[in-house]
Structures are given as C-alpha cells and as structure tokens.
Amino acid sequence: QVQLVESGGGLVQAGGSLRLSCAASGTIFRDAVMGWYRQAPGKQRDLVATFTSSSSPKYADSVKGRFTISRDNAKNTVYLQMNSLKPEDTAVYYCALHQRGYTYWGQGTQVTVSS
Secondary structure: OEEEEEEOOEEEEOOOOEEEEEEEEEOOOOOOEEEEEEEOOOOOEEEEEEEOOOOOEEEOHHHOOOEEEEEEHHHOEEEEEEOOOOHHHOEEEEEEEEEOOEEEEOOOEEEEEEO
C-alpha cells in the first residue's frame, strides 16, 4: 500500500508563486513514477507535470516555462514549483504515483489564483 500526502496549496495573486510537496510512504518500487495532475471545477483531471519512466520531466503545454517538477528520491518526495501563476491555474492539484500497473492518488490540495 502507498500513501501520498500533499501540502503547499493556498491562495495567491496572479503572477505569484507556490510550491507544492508530495511525500510518499509505504511500499514504493524503484520504477515508480510520480507526477502532478489538476482538476478544475466541472472539468476532467489533467496532467500538469510528471517524470517519465526514463526519469525525464514532462509538462502540459499550458505550464511549460512556468512550472518545474523536481524530486528528492531519498525522501520519496516530489515537488512542483509554480511561478507566474494565472487565474486559469486555479484547481485542486493531485499527486500521483504509478507503479506496477496501479495508480495511487493523494487527497488533493487547493490552489486558487486571484486576478
């Protein structure tokens, strides 16, 4: 079993920054892949940023150049640095861990960007 705990969401003005963290615990295999998704009200959950199976970062076009995903393997933690935030970035952000054909999700953290 895997548990994911997110932190770092909040309310910020447009142009501001936030840093999200996601700490994973439990049985985590070395080939696990972690990433971030978001879901705005009335919309589907979409990929924001993730590490691929080759450990390269991958970003949604809408966040390229503004968001950066990073990780600390020793702590099983992944981060999302979000800069130049826009009102359209407002959503619940979810951390995900994919391993052995299964996906685990965190509880989500709200990010609200005011104009």
